[in-house]
Amino acid sequence: MRAALRWACGLVLVVALAALAAHDTLAPAVGAAADTAAASPAPRVTTEKNTCLDCHRGLEGRLSAPTKDFSQDIHAVRGLGCAGCHGGNPRDPEMSAMDPEKGFKPAPAKKEVAEMCASCHANAEYMKHFNPQPYIFSMAEFRTSVHCKKIEEGDPKVATCTNCHGVHGILPPRDPRSPVHPSNVAFTCAKCHNAEYMKGRTVPTNQLALWRASVHGHALLEKGELSAPACNDCHGNHGARPPRTRDISLVCGNCHGREGELFAQSKVKETLEFEGKRGCVTCHSNHDVKPPTDAMIGFDGDGVCGRCHTPDSPGARAAAIIVPGFHGFKARIARADSLLIVAERLGMEIESGREMLKQANDHLVGLRATLHSFSLEPIQAALAEGSGLADRAEVDARAALRDWRNRRIGMALSLVVIVALIALLVAWIRGMERPTA
Amino acid sequence: MERRRFLAWLTRIAGTALGGFILYPVARYIVPPATPEATTRRVLAAKKDELAPGGSKTFAFGPQPGLLIRTADGQYHAYTAVCTHLGCTVQYRAGGGDIWCACHNGRYDLEGRNVDGPPPRPLEVYAVHEEGGDIIVEKATPS
Amino acid sequence: MTGGVRAWLEERLGLEALRHVAEKKDVPVHRHTFWYYWGGMTLFLFGIQVATGILLLLYYRASADEAYESVRFIMTRVSFGWLIRSIHSWAANLMIGAAMIHMFSAFLMKAYRSPRELTWLTGMALLGLSLAFGFSGYLLPWNQLAFFATKVGIDITGAVPMVGEFLARFLRGGEHITGGTLTRFFGFHVAVLPALATAGLVLHVYLVQRHGMSLPPSVEDAGRPVPRMKFVPHFLLRDAVGWLAALGMLALLSALFPWELGLKADPYASAPAGIKPEWYFAWMFQTLRMLPSHIAGIEGELIGVLGIGLGAMVWLASPFLDDPRGRGRRARLMSALGVVALVYIVGFTLLVYRGPKP
Numbered sequence: 001m002r003a004a005l006r007w008a009c010g011l012v013l014v015v016a017l018a019a020l021a022a023h024d025t026l027a028p029a030v031g032a033a034a035d036t037a038a039a040s041p042a043p044r045v046t047t048e049k050n051t052c053l054d055c056h057r058g059l060e061g062r063l064s065a066p067t068k069d070f071s072q073d074i075h076a077v078r079g080l081g082c083a084g085c086h087g088g089n090p091r092d093p094e095m096s097a098m099d100p101e102k103g104f105k106p107a108p109a110k111k112e113v114a115e116m117c118a119s120c121h122a123n124a125e126y127m128k129h130f131n132p133q134p135y136i137f138s139m140a141e142f143r144t145s146v147h148c149k150k151i152e153e154g155d156p157k158v159a160t161c162t163n164c165h166g167v168h169g170i171l172p173p174r175d176p177r178s179p180v181h182p183s184n185v186a187f188t189c190a191k192c193h194n195a196e197y198m199k200g201r202t203v204p205t206n207q208l209a210l211w212r213a214s215v216h217g218h219a220l221l222e223k224g225e226l227s228a229p230a231c232n233d234c235h236g237n238h239g240a241r242p243p244r245t246r247d248i249s250l251v252c253g254n255c256h257g258r259e260g261e262l263f264a265q266s267k268v269k270e271t272l273e274f275e276g277k278r279g280c281v282t283c284h285s286n287h288d289v290k291p292p293t294d295a296m297i298g299f300d301g302d303g304v305c306g307r308c309h310t311p312d313s314p315g316a317r318a319a320a321i322i323v324p325g326f327h328g329f330k331a332r333i334a335r336a337d338s339l340l341i342v343a344e345r346l347g348m349e350i351e352s353g354r355e356m357l358k359q360a361n362d363h364l365v366g367l368r369a370t371l372h373s374f375s376l377e378p379i380q381a382a383l384a385e386g387s388g389l390a391d392r393a394e395v396d397a398r399a400a401l402r403d404w405r406n407r408r409i410g411m412a413l414s415l416v417v418i419v420a421l422i423a424l425l426v427a428w429i430r431g432m433e434r435p436t437a
Numbered sequence: 438m439e440r441r442r443f444l445a446w447l448t449r450i451a452g453t454a455l456g457g458f459i460l461y462p463v464a465r466y467i468v469p470p471a472t473p474e475a476t477t478r479r480v481l482a483a484k485k486d487e488l489a490p491g492g493s494k495t496f497a498f499g500p501q502p503g504l505l506i507r508t509a510d511g512q513y514h515a516y517t518a519v520c521t522h523l524g525c526t527v528q529y530r531a532g533g534g535d536i537w538c539a540c541h542n543g544r545y546d547l548e549g550r551n552v553d554g555p556p557p558r559p560l561e562v563y564a565v566h567e568e569g570g571d572i573i574v575e576k577a578t579p580s
Numbered sequence: 581m582t583g584g585v586r587a588w589l590e591e592r593l594g595l596e597a598l599r600h601v602a603e604k605k606d607v608p609v610h611r612h613t614f615w616y617y618w619g620g621m622t623l624f625l626f627g628i629q630v631a632t633g634i635l636l637l638l639y640y641r642a643s644a645d646e647a648y649e650s651v652r653f654i655m656t657r658v659s660f661g662w663l664i665r666s667i668h669s670w671a672a673n674l675m676i677g678a679a680m681i682h683m684f685s686a687f688l689m690k691a692y693r694s695p696r697e698l699t700w701l702t703g704m705a706l707l708g709l710s711l712a713f714g715f716s717g718y719l720l721p722w723n724q725l726a727f728f729a730t731k732v733g734i735d736i737t738g739a740v741p742m743v744g745e746f747l748a749r750f751l752r753g754g755e756h757i758t759g760g761t762l763t764r765f766f767g768f769h770v771a772v773l774p775a776l777a778t779a780g781l782v783l784h785v786y787l788v789q790r791h792g793m794s795l796p797p798s799v800e801d802a803g804r805p806v807p808r809m810k811f812v813p814h815f816l817l818r819d820a821v822g823w824l825a826a827l828g829m830l831a832l833l834s835a836l837f838p839w840e841l842g843l844k845a846d847p848y849a850s851a852p853a854g855i856k857p858e859w860y861f862a863w864m865f866q867t868l869r870m871l872p873s874h875i876a877g878i879e880g881e882l883i884g885v886l887g888i889g890l891g892a893m894v895w896l897a898s899p900f901l902d903d904p905r906g907r908g909r910r911a912r913l914m915s916a917l918g919v920v921a922l923v924y925i926v927g928f929t930l931l932v933y934r935g936p937k938p
Contacts, residue, residue, distance in 0.1 A: 258542050347840065352497065417458060420451045421452060424448040425821050466664055
């Protein structure tokens with residue numbers, strides 16, 4: 001009997017402890033933090049004692065790792081110490097600081113990380129203390145992403161907040177050292193999206209290499225143009241997911257507005273959607289977008305029209321009109337330009353010709369966008385107008401050259417008269433002063 | 438004797454020719470050219486009924502293009518046609534009642550204010566006067 | 581008919597007296613007679629400047645907003661505007677060149693000896709006015725080169741001790757070069773300077789007529805009587821040959837090397853590289869450039885300005901410093917000084933254009 005009682009007590013004790021432990025790890029962090037936030041609207045700023053750091057700094061390996069970069073962490077800078085996320089008592093130097101009763105939450109499991117971050121970052125009222133215009137939709141976006149789906153399915157090799165943003169040395173995205181700064185984002189994604197990590201999965205893994213060689217990659221990494229897209233600009237930040245086939249042109253069109261607009265109204269978009277093909281990507285590719293060249297127009301050489309159109313299609317017939325028209329226009333501009341340069345070198349003023357050529361060039365730039373309407377009428381209209389301007393510039397240049405020639409003729413004639421007059425005067429002087437015999 | 442008279446005659450001819458070479462350019466010079474003044478301040482942009490309501494026209498204002506618009510109510514508006522973003526030439530869209538830049542989709546309203554797209558500043562607005570049968574565009578004096 | 585008109589004018593204007601003076605005037609003929617033509621050449625070119633200047637006035641506008649555009653208008657829209665403007669710019673340079681040749685030849689021939697001291701002084705004043713014409717006119721097209729060259733020029737003026745600061749502010753019309761400077765320079769160029777130049781010219785030409793042409797000492801020493809040629813028509817016809825040659829030169833230069841428009845002045849842009857003043861100031865510019873920044877604790881630029889000023893004073897005082905007869909050691913020294921000055925000026929001018937870039 002005594003043995004059974006002992007067993008029963010032990011069992012009760014174990015169950016109670018287990019229940020307590022389970023309660024702490026499984027209790028929704030959202031509720032706890034939300035309660036505290038609602039109860040005390042002001043953030044818990046701990047600027048004085050932080051015994052967590054003091055103690056953990058002296059420990060080894062995994063336990064001291066969080067202390068290394070924490071002083072730079074944006075949360076620390078804003079006054080939220082360890083207790084800001086983990087709860088507990090930062091003024092207590094004993095182990096009792098980590099008392100779950102005092103609200104302590106140890107390191108969350110992968111599934112819980114997003115909820116933990118969202119407990120503050122999705123709370124508009126709370127975030128407003130730090131930023132009058134906070135971004136509070138990361139969690140809602142994350143829920144739409146492939147990453148979130150896979151986490152819910154229990155996949156351990158998937159990204160959550162801390163995988164991209166870091167955990168105990170989180171820097172704001174604006175900071176060039178942050179792993180989510182535009183110049184670093186692609187490499188952060190590639191930490192998982194590479195052949196080795198993704199072994200055994202069907203996800204393609206060559207995107208980083210392709211993107212780095214692309215015009216976007218060059219712009220961002222080499223020229224430092226922060227407006228150039230990295231992975232997140234097309235796939236989404238938190239709602240990371242490849243765009244649907246028929247949304248691709250909208251994604252590209254977010255920056256390439258004119259082309260996107262024209263394309264959206266064109267017949268090509270309809271056809272591509274119907275056939276389930278990808279807009280923009282069909283001609284320009286998606287990760288390794290190269291700078292477009294005029295050689296892409298048409299069927300020959302680098303021409304992309306042949307990717308969809310057969311040589312006897314209406315599209316091919318249109319190309320047969322557009323391609324020579326386009327190159328003819330460029331040739332006109334080049335010709336006018338070379339004549340204007342000659343006139344300039346000769347010292348003639350050709351401001352209005354230059355102005356017209358500039359407008360012709362503007363039309364050329366616009367024409368390259370107009371091509372995306374894939375409709376013969378507007379393209380021909382733009383070609384006609386632009387060619388007209390280039391022709392007028394050429395006329396101006398030729399008039400200047402004619403003027404220059406006329407000036408030289410006039411000068412030569414006047415010099416003839418002057419030299420003749422000088423000779424006559426000299427003869428007159430000689431005649432007058434001839435010694436009388 | 439004959440030689441001397443011949444030379445004198447020749448001298449007179451040459452002298453007259455030289456006089457012509459001097460006086461002809463001067464005479465042409467003092468006659469005012471077609472546009473009487475450098476178009477820095479004001480310019481004749483169009484004739485009275487050249488533009489129908491809803492129509493527009495690009496005209497030269499000095500070395501830069503200007504845009505003259507006639508809205509549906511018959512009123513004229515004029516602006517510089519140089520987009521404040523990267524200098525492309527803007528155009529009027531009667532349908533949308535706005536001024537649009539084809540290069541990067543910048544948009545301005547009829548007051549010249551930049552309302553959409555990359556342009557950082559409004560378009561400079563010019564004053565328009567009707568004088569006789571001419572539509573004159575002038576740089577607006579700062580108020 | 582012309583005889584009747586002439587007689588009518590004769591009676592009223594008293595042209596007889598003028599004709600008498602003209603007929604009496606003669607010019608000595610000797611080895612150095614060639615140099616006598618250069619005063620008339622300078623006058624001829626000045627006449628060209630007045631004529632083309634008045635024509636330019638019909639279209640030029642002297643405000644910072646419109647100056648450049650009006651010059652472009654003249655160059656591109658006005659018939660033969662390019663010709664009038666190019667002639668005006670080239671003739672300005674030729675005139676100053678002719679004036680300097682005239683000055684150096686007068687110096688070396690010691691034409692400044694008594695009783696022609698005032699002729700020399702008025703001549704120097706006219707040269708100064710020509711330089712002022714050149715400096716003020718250069719700014720009027722309001723292009724980048726002109727703007728910054730003027731800025732450098734006035735800054736150097738500011739280096740003159742005591743009066744420099746005031747002088748610079750007076751020229752600029754303020755602390756910086758602005759549209760106000762342009763208006764002021766225009767006023768100088770078309771009103772003040774022409775008035776002073778007219779007065780100076782009248783005086784100078786009157787004095788030349790009064791005292792006649794001087795003989796260089798070497799010719800005087802020869803002892804032989806010097807043959808003379810009548811001014812009208814012999815000397816005048818020869819003058820005309822020279823003037824025609826100058827006219828041809830101007831036609832050639834204007835057609836082959838039309839004066840450029842440049843870029844509109846932008847006070848906020850950085851000065852274009854290689855800014856230098858017009859060639860007639862180049863030797864002063866080069867002198868100042870070559871001086872070290874400090875000499876014995878005093879600013880190099882100040883030393884340069886003072887040095888040039890001192891040199892100018894000595895040059896001006898030549899009639900009083902030289903031997904009155906133009907002979908002897910003092911005279912030889914002065915001639916040597918003249919040659920040194922000529923070589924210095926020519927050399928330093930060439931250095932600016934052909935020498936190593938600073």
